[in-house]
């Protein structure tokens with residue numbers, strides 16, 4: 001049965017009051033009635049919403065699907081997002097299709113080798129322990145966003161990028177880049193500063209190469225395989241893709257555990273559960289609700305519908321992660337379940353390039369925090385927490401805790 005154009009639901013849909021960590025209730029209905037369904041965007045355009053786990057995976061792995069956001073059918077969620085994202089001109093890796101994408105992933109891949117990330121684990125553990133020492137020595141309550149969730153990903157990414165250890169500019173730029181308080185003008189200013197800063201790092205690495213991503217990319221530039229502006233764009237992309245996601249996942253995961261104290265207690269009792277808990281929290285609290293946008297490059301038959309070439313598509317990861325066909329009792333947080341097949345890092349060729357790094361940081365943060373401060377609890381009622389929703393990433397603005 002085709003959907004009448006006048007009856008299409010508006011997208012995005014609101015979350016239920018008091019349930020900021022859960023997907024909007026409409027997703028479950030869509031998933032069971034019509035896992036590939038049309039909706040209407042703010043600008044009047046139609047978009048396909050994909051809510052079924054199998055259908056999302058199928059879109060993610062279909063070579064007839066494009067990520068090119070310069071296509072007219074690409075589903076933007078606001079004019080502001082379109083303006084900020086399209087400023088610049090060079091495509092970031094996440095918006096490239098093969099074969100350009102294949103080559104770029106290969107170039108970036110060297111910085112994210114599993115062994116390399118695992119070798120950083122000791123340093124991340126030392127960093128997290130130092131931050132927790134400071135939290136314990138400081139006043140109560142404290143906000144875990146600036147004291148833990150922000151410095152962990154920005155410091156670790158600084159190591160991957162090759163930022164000199166004493167240089168703290170990246171850490172200080174992050175809040176201005178991503179927080180609503182800075183407004184469009186403030187965010188654009190911070191963005192310009194970030195480009196200038198990375199440009200400086202590239203110049204430094206041209207003269208003094210190391211074993212870091214910027215040095216690897218500079219190597220490709222010096223061989224004539226990459227333009228200098230692309231080195232700059234891809235480095236900035238990593239910062240944009242890594243920091244807001246990881247800090248939001250750190251806070252949302254902690255929050256979900258504080259809301260389910262029996263699950264936090266299980267982790268404290270059995271630290272071997274931490275890796276499974278990370279996967280479960282990535283399944284349960286999706287921070288990249290709107291990130292997976294696509295455009296069909298050909299007509300595609302899926303779940304009884306025909307997506308036409310040029311149509312915009314949004315894969316709703318949070319809906320796929322709650323699909324009862326794949327996860328038993330999907331609305332229950334259970335750190336003992338095997339949730340590895342979740343879609344929290346996407347799937348297919350665009351699967352998150354930083355997932356090993358993010359997983360390692362999350363394991364260290366959740367494991368260490370609850371072991372060292374088992375009495376941790378929220379310092380304000382849950383319904384007083386304020387959630388950000390800047391662009392594609394969702395997370396809490398402040399996480400006041402006490403113990």
Ligand code: HEM
Pocket residue numbers: 093094095105157237238241242243245246249287288291292293343344345346347349350351352353354355357358
């Ligand atoms: C918990 C933290 C993170 C989450 C939940 C997350 C989630 C995701 C998701 C869902 C995608 C796929 C988007 C799509 O297919 O449309 C993605 C792609 C990507 N992520 Fe992450 N990410 C995280 C951390 C990171 C980190 C730490 C880095 C880099 C250091 C990173 C870099 C990227 C890049 C460059 C892409 C685009 C890859 C491509 O298109 O080939 N992410 N991420």
